[in-house]
Amino acid sequence: MNALDRVAIAGAAESDLGRCPHLSPLGLMAQATLRAAADAGLSPGEIDGVFTVSQYHAASSLSFCEYVGLRPRYHETTNIGGCSFVAHLRHAAGAIAAGMCETALIVYGSTQRSDGGRLVTKSEVQTYEVPYGAIFPISQFALIAQRHMHEYGTTAEQLAEVAVAHRAWAGMTPNAYERDPITIEDVLASPLVSSPLHRLDCCLVTDGGAAVILTTRERAQSLAQTPVHVLGAAEGFTHRNIAAMEHLTVSAAAVTGPAAFAEAGLGPAEMDFVQLYDAFTITPIVILEDLGFCDKGDGGSFVEGGRTAPGGALAVNTTGGGLSHCHPGMLSLFLLVEAIRQLRHDCGARQVPGAEVGVVHGLGGTFAAAATAVLARGG
Amino acid sequence: MSDRRRDKPRPEPRGEERHFFEAAAGGHVGLNRCRACGRFFLPRAVCPFCWTAEPEPVLACGRGSVYSFTVCHRAGAPGFEADLPYVVGLIELEEGVRLVANIVSVDAEAVLIGMPVEAVFEDRSDGLFVPQFTPA
Numbered sequence: 001m002n003a004l005d006r007v008a009i010a011g012a013a014e015s016d017l018g019r020c021p022h023l024s025p026l027g028l029m030a031q032a033t034l035r036a037a038a039d040a041g042l043s044p045g046e047i048d049g050v051f052t053v054s055q056y057h058a059a060s061s062l063s064f065c066e067y068v069g070l071r072p073r074y075h076e077t078t079n080i081g082g083c084s085f086v087a088h089l090r091h092a093a094g095a096i097a098a099g100m101c102e103t104a105l106i107v108y109g110s111t112q113r114s115d116g117g118r119l120v121t122k123s124e125v126q127t128y129e130v131p132y133g134a135i136f137p138i139s140q141f142a143l144i145a146q147r148h149m150h151e152y153g154t155t156a157e158q159l160a161e162v163a164v165a166h167r168a169w170a171g172m173t174p175n176a177y178e179r180d181p182i183t184i185e186d187v188l189a190s191p192l193v194s195s196p197l198h199r200l201d202c203c204l205v206t207d208g209g210a211a212v213i214l215t216t217r218e219r220a221q222s223l224a225q226t227p228v229h230v231l232g233a234a235e236g237f238t239h240r241n242i243a244a245m246e247h248l249t250v251s252a253a254a255v256t257g258p259a260a261f262a263e264a265g266l267g268p269a270e271m272d273f274v275q276l277y278d279a280f281t282i283t284p285i286v287i288l289e290d291l292g293f294c295d296k297g298d299g300g301s302f303v304e305g306g307r308t309a310p311g312g313a314l315a316v317n318t319t320g321g322g323l324s325h326c327h328p329g330m331l332s333l334f335l336l337v338e339a340i341r342q343l344r345h346d347c348g349a350r351q352v353p354g355a356e357v358g359v360v361h362g363l364g365g366t367f368a369a370a371a372t373a374v375l376a377r378g379g
Numbered sequence: 380m381s382d383r384r385r386d387k388p389r390p391e392p393r394g395e396e397r398h399f400f401e402a403a404a405g406g407h408v409g410l411n412r413c414r415a416c417g418r419f420f421l422p423r424a425v426c427p428f429c430w431t432a433e434p435e436p437v438l439a440c441g442r443g444s445v446y447s448f449t450v451c452h453r454a455g456a457p458g459f460e461a462d463l464p465y466v467v468g469l470i471e472l473e474e475g476v477r478l479v480a481n482i483v484s485v486d487a488e489a490v491l492i493g494m495p496v497e498a499v500f501e502d503r504s505d506g507l508f509v510p511q512f513t514p515a
Contacts, residue, residue, distance in 0.1 A: 125391055127396050128390070128399060131387060131390060131503065132479055132480055132481050133456045133467065134449075135453065139449050143447040143448065143449055146492070147446070147492070150447070192450070194449045194451050195450040242469065242479065243479050248469070
């Protein structure tokens, strides 16, 4: 039996989001953990596996477990960038299936908005790239966007469509950081930061935390929520430094998407929604191509005309994502929480009607790593 | 008065990585070439294509083309404020290796993907030289 078939997602929650000067990163992680445990209907003391990454704590699970008083028998701090938490989902399934823990917590928190409104990172000096003044990580994604425009004729207007669509979803999300509608013209009129990316092509910098609890299928059946199942999951990697990214317009999603869909026995056409890592407006375009929602190079035209906005043919980032809802530095756990809520039919005005299955895709670093999970509403 | 060149971020090369910066001080782009498969790459102790150990330190020809680029409209690091707007390029060398570097001595609006470029070497003071690129 596949490890994924033995587990279910039982709890999910966000901490306070946006500006949270009243809590530390550990405080936000603890708040999200209590909310996720309450959501699942279990005691935090039942958590015996902790999966976390932090940009604040070198031994992040130790700092967190001391803070909240947990004594897990399984720790994991795999850091492959912002997609780490989708990878943790797969790793936690393996640990539970192997009997190394029974109830796994995946948790994250950051106060990068309150800390000065810039990306907080423990990233080391990149020997061959640091002398050149690239605006990390904006310039690296700008190089990708520029190349995509060169190879496929993708336009600044098409990039802007992504920001406009995600902002429209955020308008229906009560705790979204930016909720006022914007237009393509607004995006193009915002200052260029690193061409071709304007300020409104770039994600938010917010505070926030999130937590997801995974346990055995049997245990989940007796808990409070409709379980969410993981039908397929995959991880991939291409590079660390942008100069080593072989095809600047093809990410590791081109490997993880097909692998996760194959494991799930489903394809893009069967997805009720997509939650993907929208660090910059170029990333949804590349990810939708790589996951197979359209052909390589067609991502720009695919997002035109509000196709991924509310009322469009494909619901993408139904909270507003990193561009408009929240982006506390590492996004994928927030995408996972929203996918779980959509599958439980808990999303109010932005609910995708009757959502039964969806895909979550995270990227790590500068499109360096990837993790994909196909999730379904359990019975 | 502070030396703006000294304000810019400085790499911390160790071991085999020093070849790149020692070569730059001598006016060359320093790479490694695998003794078995012949492919070029940035200095490292093993070929990442065929895993043969102890690649050969070599000097590249210094010519290449712009694979991609971005114009920075705010300073991404200390010391770059006076350069605004400046170009960060992704340069594909004739040896097949890509490098991040600034594209200098050119109007930012004139930079194009595919443009031929050649290496020039910028003195960042205190013995540090870094490759930069300019239209060939």
